[in-house]
Amino acid sequence: MAGMSPALLAAAAGLGLGLSLIVAIGAQNALVLRQGLRAEHVAAVVAVCLLSDVVLIAAGVGGAGTLVSRAPGVLTAVCFGGAAFLLVYGLLAARRALRPAALLPDASGARTGLAVTVSTALALTWLNPHVYLDTVVLLGSLAGTYEERRWWFGAGAALASAVWFVGLGYGARLLRPVFARPGAWRVLDAGIAVVMVTLAVSLAVRGATGG
Template identity: 45%
Template sequence: MNAFFVGFGVSISLIMAIGAQNAFVLKQGLQRQHVALVVAICAVTDALLIGVGVTSIGWMTAEAAWMTNVLLFGGAAFLIFYGAKSFYSAWTGSGALLAAGEVVQSWQSAALTCIAVTWLNPHMYLDTVVLVGSVSAQYPDAKLTFWLGAAAASFTFFVTLGFGARYLAPVFSSRRAWVILDVAVGCVMWVIAAKLLLSSVA
């Protein structure tokens, strides 16, 4: 059980940081659009990648180092695009229309955007595969238990964030609040992208 709680604690502490994925889940929750789908994609992806880290961290760091640059530049490009999209939404005020409950996004669009925000974000792999995987190495005889704890943390966090966001809906009933949220999301995306690009020349 110690491995379970350590896995839970490490995973929840990493995933709670504001990032592209969390910002997207929060916005979907506020808009009440395809929340269950988005939460499922994020949580299942986390569980799968944590499983990869727990079982294959040694091999990946030694044999697949070339993937780092691919993930880094691909992720930075997507984050720049998504950030620009958020700034455009803030400029036009289109985000405020979503608070009224209008269905403006198909489930296919929500799923594809969620997959992109998740799988094109290098920090996702750093947190789940590398960091969580490295900690799991301390529990060679309890890797399954460790993975269950880390995966449980992901499901708990995303369900709470996605479905709990609706209680903030009154705050986002005004156009100004949506503009502030869009600007904040855009800034988060661009800051992360800048850090990724700067790390490539460090």
């Protein structure tokens, strides 16, 4: 990277940090993967997650992270609200794991409606405090260290979100032969349930301890 301009170095740093934050298993990724496997409303879910990330990254780069970090009461309330939502989503995933046949797209021909799917994607993004802590607070704080090149840093982080969500949503089709069996869906949703409940507990603890 010795020959790269300072602006491109900032963008590369944002890309690297963005990927390191977004690749971790979380609520958004679980939904995008599941929709990709079912081939249901993939474009809509990817668009919601990507556009939401871009807005949050822009807010963080613009300085919103500093304001959020100075409002511990707001963070506490968001943590408890997000914990409740993720717990419910995790329990629903656990229930699906007990009835894996219902997940197969061709089991009954039933598909989840677009409005419900988009609402779920919005909720998993905007009601999840981890998203704010990662994109607005952490990423925004690091972007500030690049001063006038912070928007290049933010552009790199946004590119990371685009590459990841598009790749995850449309790349999931490669795993469809594996998930042609109900047992594979059982394992997937059991894993999603564990992740969601774990996130819910961690958020509740964070809220109880004040951050």
